[in-house]
Amino acid sequence: MPEVRLSVGSMRCRHCVREVTGWLRDVVGVETITADAKTGTVVLGGTMTVADVLAVFVGSDYAPQVVDAAPVTAT
Template identity: 50%
Template sequence: MAIEKETTLSIPAMSCNHCVQTITKTLSDLVGVESVNVDLLTKTVYLAYDAETLSLAEAEAKLSEAGYPVQKQSFANRGKALPLK
């Protein structure tokens, strides 16, 4: 049984429609990818995939090989937490 996962990837190197096409093709060609939606304005990729067939690390490695490394999200500098009331 497939385990579908969804994730959002930040790709700072994305700058044009050619980038969008390359990223879409690179990910779509991977076995286990269910859907790929690329947003050029936010430099974001929304990826749905079968976690039994494909690991997120594999997808990230393929993007890096294609010249589009994924920026790792850092939560350390996201600002001060608001107090709960």
């Protein structure tokens, strides 16, 4: 399964994790989400695009950076 790993530096508490994961659940293609407030990282699994993932943060106080993104391959 392709993965996208984000660094969300300002995501440092449980409230922030709930907010960010709530947004990401609505992204088309997201199948799994693992978020860690201690490290400020989010790992998404599925067929989502990086552009769709980053779009949910537009206008928010969070500034995610893509750490790693495995390409989606056609099956």
